[in-house]
Amino acid sequence: MRVAVVGGGPVGLYAACTAALAGLDAVVIEKRSGIPDKACGEGLMPQALRALREIDIDPEGIDFRGIRYLDATGEWQAHATLPHGHGRGVRRTTLVAALRGRARELGVRHVTNRVVEHAQNARGVHLGLADGAAIDAEVVLACDGLASELRRQTELEAVVRGPVRFGLRQHFNAVPWSDDVEVYWSEDSEAYVTPVAADLVGVALLGERGGPFESRLNRFPALLARLGAAAAVGPVLGAGPLRRRARHVRHHRVLLVGDAAGYVDALTGEGLAVGFLSAQAAVAAVTDGDLDRYPKAWQRVTRRFRWSTDALLRATSRPAPRSALMPLAGSLPSAFERVVRVMT
Numbered sequence: 001m002r003v004a005v006v007g008g009g010p011v012g013l014y015a016a017c018t019a020a021l022a023g024l025d026a027v028v029i030e031k032r033s034g035i036p037d038k039a040c041g042e043g044l045m046p047q048a049l050r051a052l053r054e055i056d057i058d059p060e061g062i063d064f065r066g067i068r069y070l071d072a073t074g075e076w077q078a079h080a081t082l083p084h085g086h087g088r089g090v091r092r093t094t095l096v097a098a099l100r101g102r103a104r105e106l107g108v109r110h111v112t113n114r115v116v117e118h119a120q121n122a123r124g125v126h127l128g129l130a131d132g133a134a135i136d137a138e139v140v141l142a143c144d145g146l147a148s149e150l151r152r153q154t155e156l157e158a159v160v161r162g163p164v165r166f167g168l169r170q171h172f173n174a175v176p177w178s179d180d181v182e183v184y185w186s187e188d189s190e191a192y193v194t195p196v197a198a199d200l201v202g203v204a205l206l207g208e209r210g211g212p213f214e215s216r217l218n219r220f221p222a223l224l225a226r227l228g229a230a231a232a233v234g235p236v237l238g239a240g241p242l243r244r245r246a247r248h249v250r251h252h253r254v255l256l257v258g259d260a261a262g263y264v265d266a267l268t269g270e271g272l273a274v275g276f277l278s279a280q281a282a283v284a285a286v287t288d289g290d291l292d293r294y295p296k297a298w299q300r301v302t303r304r305f306r307w308s309t310d311a312l313l314r315a316t317s318r319p320a321p322r323s324a325l326m327p328l329a330g331s332l333p334s335a336f337e338r339v340v341r342v343m344t
Helices: 010-020 046-054 092-105 149-154 214-218 221-227 271-287 293-315 318-331 333-343
Strands: 001-008 025-030 061-063 066-069 077-081 087-089 110-114 115-120 123-130 134-137 141-143 166-172 180-185 189-197 200-207 232-239 254-256
Touching: 001 010, 001 123, 001 134, 010 025, 010 092, 010 141, 010 271, 025 077, 025 134, 046 087, 046 271, 061 189, 087 180, 087 189, 123 141, 141 149, 141 271, 149 254, 166 214, 180 221, 189 221, 200 214, 254 271, 271 293
Parallel strands: 001 025, 001 141, 025 110, 066 180, 141 254
Antiparallel strands: 061 087, 066 077, 115 123, 123 134, 166 200, 166 232, 180 189, 189 200
């Protein structure tokens, strides 16, 4: 059976590798050439690392042991050790290259093209590509991210309500100063610091749209002091709006996987783990010949992430509870540890 995977990012490549290991004929269709970089997906939580090892991938990066939340000035902070092993900061390009190499080893075909249309019948899906070519498959896994074209083509796009947030990411040439992921918390945004190499950290700023990276970074004086004179490396990359919804995660023989199936926010850092788990669920439904089981499986593997992230996002969307978060977490360390356990 042939499975077409639309989207050659980490989740799409993971889905293709999982499909190939299950004995399926997998082809990846990715519209960008080379090794694409994006603003997100550089912090692998323990569950994501375990999922990668299940397909024999152990990407190079910097391990982290916990999560440390700090207020913008560094006056208040709260720390929690990850409860299920260490995570790892990995450059997105490094992760994509490792996954692409593994997919090649497993015989996955890679096509650089864009899907512009599709048609389904009882036997399969016909994908029309931008250059006039076509690919036929029994099942399509839509792993094409936040702005999924297949979600739109299948009319599964849903109206989004609630806070609208965006992300910006910049690398800095700095030796990692902590074996934690640090999250700096200001009155209207967060800064996530992830060590990704021996001399490189990634800084992701999440919040409402407004202003260039440099001006938004100025809202975090404690982080600026840590970075010191570290030079910026590479371009600033952006993503958003982060919150996306799908009316359903299955449209006949098209299954939405990863961010294409809906996304709440990057608050908990579990996006890749959830994407890998949903890819596993999709491939299991295909190999069992029961696509009806995928929506329930998707609900099960994403429930904790969706509920915890949505609850935290809504609770901190108002100024008063947001400003109280760091002092409260810092004064109740055991409670903070329990919250991290639920989130991760």
